[in-house]
């Protein structure tokens with residue numbers, strides 16, 4: 305029986321991969337413009353990092369991690385997200401020593417054991433950034449502006465930006481209590497997951513998608529009246545800065561996110577073209593996480609966007625797909641002596657930076673020229689016996705049929721000129 309790929313994973317094939325390259329190139333170019341440096345952390349970490357970082361009572365840690373015991377009896381987890389690993393690396397390599405703010409970005413696969421559907425996979429790719437060492441709300445505005453810039457640059461026209469604040473350890477406990485008090489008599493009307501959340505993580509009640517929960521929580525108080533002075537000021541200034549940067553946004557008091565590390569600002573990007581899994585990206589501030597992972601108190605903020613979903617949104621909105629790079633020159637030859645000359649030419653032409661191919665299937669000259677046409681090469685170089693005797697080859701323009709005899713030593717130069 306043929307072995308297939310695991311559920312929730314994707315092969316990215318030639319013809320599709322060019323879109324990935326386009327997105328990756330845009331990302332790297334924007335990171336240069338915004339002043340972020342790339343960091344690459346391992347695909348797996350000690351499980352404890354995620355339990356401590358993301359939080360025990362989150363869906364990710366409770367149900368979605370790929371965790372296994374390795375041969376050394378250590379508990380290892382495939383990274384479900386990039387923030388906790390980047391915090392770990394930031395501390396382990398004392399990146400703060402070079403002076404904060406430290407601005408890092410990453411691009412790579414993440415793993416979550418979720419129920420696969422369109423836009424939701426068990427292996428998916430994220431681009432994310434993390435900024436350490438600044439409490440300034442202008443950094444929050446930057447962390448929202450960069451992904452918005454990316455979506456626009458990629459032709460995603462309908463990216464919606466929602467922001468909220470979830471307070472800090474000073475003011476959140478009082479709001480949590482207020483929320484619980486307001487729902488005390490109606491807990492039994494909540495879905496089973498929310499009944500558990502009521503005790504462990506009541507803020508998550510606000511973003512439950514179940515209709516019944518939405519009804520029950522429709523009239524609960526928002527956090528805004530419970531915010532401490534600092535959180536209120538931070539949220540107000542963030543909105544002023546976003547306006548100054550020309551970013552359209554909506555304030556959504558129900559936006560809370562699935563990680564325990566967030567403080568103050570949280571935000572999410574979505575596209576209606578995506579259907580049920582409509583989140584293009586999300587992020588927030590995490591001023592307590594560095595300390596949680598063992599460092600000195602250090603503020604942090606970041607976001608991650610799902611590349612798989614960006615590509616889906618681009619496709620659904622008809623954003624242009626780049627054409628795959630094609631071969632430009634096909635070298636056709638017949639007989640051993642000519643093939644030897646073709647191998648030399650192929651090497652020279654490629655070293656001159658010209659994408660080139662030759663026949664590897666032992667085809668007739670006619671079949672080779674047909675293959676050259678099919679490959680959409682612009683020129684064929686034909687090395688026949690008669691030309692070889694004169695140390696020359698025929699260079700044929702495959703579109704016009706025009707051809708010229710060129711000495712072997714000058715073929716590469718000739719092609720370079722012709723392809724200019």
Ligand code: HAM
Pocket residue numbers: 384385386387416418423424425426427428429430432433434583584585586587588589605606607608609610611612613
């Ligand atoms: P997140 O909201 O869990 O945040 O993930 C960010 C984005 O990754 C989502 O909006 C979505 O586009 C994509 N994504 C998540 N799960 C899947 C999946 N199963 N299949 C396809 N795409 C998916 C984080 O991961 C935080 N670490 C973001 C962050 C960085 N916060 C602060 N810094």
